[in-house]
Amino acid sequence: MMNISGVSAATNYAAVQSSRLTQLSSGSTAAKQEGTDFYSIQKNLLKRSLCASDNDYTKEDAIMKQWNKQGSFNLYDYMNGGKVKLQDPNPSAEVLREFEKQLQTSGIQKEVDWSGLTSDLRGIGFDADAAAYTIGADDFSRKVDYLASRYVAVEDKIKSTTTGDTQAEQLKKLDELYQSALGEIADGYSGIVGSFLEENGVNGEREKIYASIVSGVGSKIEEYRKGLADNSTLEGLRGTQDQWLLNDDAYVASVLRGSASTPVNSPAKSADAPYTLNDVNALGQYVSALSAMEKPNNTNVYTMDEARIGLDFSMIAMKADTLRNSSSISGTMADLLQKTADGFMKSFLDRLDSQLSASRKVGVGVGDQAGFAALDRNMVWNVYNQTMQHYRDSGDAMQALIKGAEYGAAKASAQSAGAYRHQNSVSYWTNFFGKGASHFGAYESSDSTFQKYLKDWADFQSGLIGGEVAGVDVKA
Structure with missing residues (x-):
């Protein structure tokens, strides 16, 4: 039931631009435009990680590195009346141009x-x-x-x-x-x-x-x-x-x-x-x-209904399958990804059911016995299998997700409202394709949950270009 081998590779559904954070060096033109007051300087500096490997390193950065090295601060000397030379953390473009001329003439240390x-x-x-x-x-x-x-x-x-x-x-x-x-x-x-x-x-x-x-x-x-x-x-x-x-x-x-x-x-x-x-x-x-999927405050026994779990499981499976069918990983790793997907889906359900069981035992609320009802695992796998069948037929992950969401929403609405997770999942399904949408043809709505899935899939697909794997993220 959980094995995804034999499923055809997915194709791109839409060209959604991948979001990439850009960082400014403290001496960049963009940084200058934000001002030279203390708070602007701090904001610019905080845009760069303290870990060098997190940042690109350009000629501008090299100039700023040498600029900052011109300053000196020794706490012992300072405490004993020594002089301290501090460099302006946000020098003007003109100052940097003059400093660059010095570097071009004198060079930097070779050691x-x-x-x-x-x-x-x-x-x-x-x-x-x-x-x-x-x-x-x-x-x-x-x-x-x-x-x-x-x-x-x-x-x-x-x-x-x-x-x-x-x-x-x-x-x-x-x-x-x-x-x-x-x-x-x-x-x-x-x-x-x-x-x-x-x-x-x-x-x-x-x-x-x-x-x-x-x-x-x-x-x-x-x-x-x-x-x-x-x-x-x-x-x-x-x-x-x-x-x-x-x-x-x-x-x-x-x-x-x-x-x-x-x-x-x-x-x-x-x-x-x-x-x-x-x-x-x-x-x-x-x-x-x-x-x-189990990140704190992301999903819990109050909000994760069976239909949503099945839909998210299908995203896990489709991404694993895309990786398995790509040329960027070895056959050995493809097998491990299959094993990992299967193991996680089973363990996730076991952990969630254990949490529900523990909550029922505490049972301090009047409706807790029904509110923390055990999972209907058949429902999870019904939504999962319906979505994956569309994926096998079309090879299109996002079209399969649309069909799976339509099926999942219908099943979710037919479930008993006694469980807290069902009560709290109504808005998830109502707004899946857009707030106030009266039908599921409105999936182009920019504020819809579907758009988050779509962007996530686009990031995942773009990461596969050139043999790279980045942005493999199933969360909505």
Whole structure:
């Protein structure tokens, strides 16, 4: 009943623009337009994450980095009457242009800025105790891509500026920083994903995920090393006024990422790693989406009626099927996604029924026995199967969702109003295709729940372009 193998791959329903957050550097033109008062400055600065791997790194950022390094603050010296030099956190465009001329003339330090590198790698990992839904759409790919490219850029700087024992010592220091950062990513990510899988009846994957990350990032480093040789963008800087950028390893790393002809997930599986980086990324995004169904304040025993569960289960299945039929993941991962989908759907119903049972036992309210009635699992699977049958017939996920919602709404209205979840789900179905809609032909309404599903599916589909998997999110 729950197996989704053999279902044809879905096609795009509509071209809905994917939402992407853009970030401003504190010295950008857009930042200037927002004003130079204290609060505007703070607002601009807060648009950038403190973790370097969360942000793009442009020439403008390189200039601002050097600008900020001109300032100094030592607490001990300050407490003893020493002078402090603070840089304007939001310099004007004219000031930055003049400062850039200084950089073009004098250049920047050629040696590795170990303090800056250590700071940039701080916080790059994942919290192993965090819920799976906290994994963002491109968190994993962005972090491993950043780590691999930065490693190669710093390695090249060391080899080009040092020799002998000094070079060996610095390469060892770099490797220690890299291993620590890689451990933070691999430990945290495998912990989050592995724990979720185990909670849903899929065991023995934690160590496989860890080994695949370590192996995959190592392969990614080799790719970047090849990409560094004769890189046209970097070579184009030589002999120009912007040649100073070649000594900024963070900038070199960003060029490597931007010049990559293949996505982060490209390295193939190795003998000691069962999954590719893309496999691991897809799995993390998928479990993040599943976990979101049980996110606090998202769904609970008061609002999640059987028809809605069946509809959301169909979204889980259609996304898993699309991934299974894409060329971006291995057959081994396709099987694991199938297992994960089946395990989660069963476990989700078990957990929800346990919550309902516990609530009935407390029974402090007059209507609690009926209000927390056990799930009608047949209803869940009826809505699920109806939706999936339309998907098999049409290959169109959103058309299938429309048909499933129409069927689910009809079934929901026929259910007993005794259960709290049925009473509180009326508005969900009434407004599914738009507030005040008298029929389900009004699904184009911009404020409808359907539009949220549609946007979610569009984000998911756009993430599959180029072999990437991002925005795999089932929540409405």
